[in-house]
Amino acid sequence: MAQDSVDLSCDYQFWMQKLSVWDQASTLETQQDTCLHLTQFQEFLRKMYETLKDMNSNTIFERFPTIDQLLAKACWNPFILAYDESQKILIWCLCCLINKEPQNSRQSKLNSWIQGILSHILSALRFDKEVALFTQGLGYAPVDYYPGLLKNVTKRANGNISRLASLSRVCVPLITLPDVDPLVEALLVCHGHEPQEILQPEFFEAVNEAILLKKISLPMSAVVCLWLRHLPSLEKAMLHLFEKLISSERNCLRRIECFIKDSSLPQAACHPAIFRVVDEMFRCALLESDGAPEIIATIQVFTQCFVEALGKENKQLRFALKTYFPYTSPSLAVVLLQDPQDVPREHWLQTLKHISELLREAVEDQTHGSRGDPLESWFLFVHFGGWAEMVAEQLLRSAAEPPAALLWLLAFYYSPHDGRQQRAQTMVGSRRGDFQPCGQRHSPAPTEVARDGTPHVAHCPVV
Structure with a gap:
């Protein structure tokens, strides 16, 4: 292990000198020398990545203080970028330098610099004149052809686990670049047949973070795939x-x-x-x-x-x-899903009575021994605050004795855990005007009480 470390350090110095020479002169001799050493340099890059991937950014710079210069020189050399897998390995090495949670401005600047280099790598081989003429001959403008090309890269890799995993790893530092959006979308929506997820968790986390911070905008279908996967x-x-x-x-x-x-x-x-x-x-x-x-x-x-x-x-x-809503009555869900504002005023009482009957049947009916969990029905009812508001308005407007169905709804809303007899006592009390919500009766059920302690019905129409 120690010998490998010494060898790598020696190789590092050798290739740093080589890159400096190649960078300073662009003669036929230097180009020939570059081409002669491409295979060896790629092997060196692979060894570097194997070393860097197990180290954090700070440790990397402590051991290789000029690593950013070496990688930058390689990234600006078109012969290296065009050779075999060198471009991919360079991206991997650059990803190792990124601080996932930068603690100071220096680390933030380093992340920005790396992103700029990665953007250059993508654009360096993007389009030359010959490629542009070729795509135009096919009837595509470069602006249309490039996103399609990225999507096709993913389609061709679909089914190849290692390629898809590799693509998702390479994408992590590039996610906020607009040019990469088609590739990110294609990776998210591609469907493999493996029992386990093949894309890297870091990829999902980076995409999600970029979406939440509004750094990228993806189609809803891609967002749904992200959250499902x-x-x-x-x-x-x-x-x-x-x-x-x-x-x-x-x-x-x-x-x-x-x-x-x-x-x-x-x-x-x-x-x-x-x-x-x-x-x-x-x-x-x-x-x-x-x-x-x-x-x-x-x-x-x-x-x-x-x-x-x-x-x-x-x-x-x-x-x-x-x-x-798998734990509640489908017929109840259908009624509650209606917008209360779409119900004519003359049908309000009839509709509320129907809701009360459905809820009461779900909560209290024991004829078939299939009484549901009261909290499930209450939780469904709470979703649709417009109906609770309608109950309150009907009770306030009622000049005669309030209908028992509405009183039951109100009692259930405030005290879903109460049994049938206790809820009946609450209804009797509400007729006398001394109804108190469950929070004031020390019931374990959830309650809504105003900051001054006054009970009120929780219904919040958007204004």
Whole structure:
């Protein structure tokens, strides 16, 4: 091992001198000398990469202080770039120098410099006059031909595990370059038949980070593929949304809606697998916050955006509602998915009674021994805040004795864990005007209580 290290250091000095000579003169003799040494230099690059890949950026520069100069000289030599796999190995070596989390301006500048060199490598062999004439003869402009070429690279590699893995690794430092967008998209949407993911996790993480920071813009189909193939990226997208909502000083409903739509999550959630993950994270946030009004408002606004995206994507749903809400009655989900504003005012009471019957059947009906989890039905009801708002308005406008169906809805909304008898007592109490939500009765169920302690119904129409 020690001998290998000595040999590599000696080789390093030799090739540094060679590159300096090749760089200073562009005569026929230097070109011939370059061509004679291409195979040996590529082998040296391969050994360098094997050494660098196990070291961090700081350690690399401690051992090879001029490594950036050596690689830069090689990257600006067209003979080296054109030879066999030298271009690919150079990219690998440059990737080893990148600081994933730069701690100071020097490291940030180094990352920028590396990205510039990588951009040069891609553009160096991009188009010369002959290639331009050739593509025009085929009826393509270079601006159209190059993205197509990158996509074809991925198609040809599809099925070749090592090639796809290699491509995804090479892409990591290049992801924010506009020219690489077609390749990134093609990698994300390519579908292999392997039981395990073949693309590098670092690739998914880098793409996701660039999307969240708005450094790249990819088609929604590619974003959906990213979040389906790499669950940590979807979870990070949700956490990024929560962080934006928390860090914002004042969140009105319109601002919450802007944050949610900007996240692309409602559009991506049209795929049931993504919706289920997003919904589960909302559920956890709701329970962890003890039913915080801000979380309920966010869930309701997200649901409105999701339903809107679902309507735009396809008038005939590709997936059954059961795939989005598997633990609740499909007929209940169908009714709740309606926009309350589309229901004529004279049909409000009838529709609310129907919702109450469906919920009561799901929660309390024991005729077939299949009573559902009350929290599941309550969580579904909470998604659609417009109906809860309609219940409150009907009760406030009711001059006569309020209908029992609406009182049941209100009692269930505030106390989903109550049994049938306890909920009946709550309904009796509400008729006398002394109804108190579950939070004031020390129930374990989630509640919504205003900051001054006054109970109120959580319904948040976008204004």
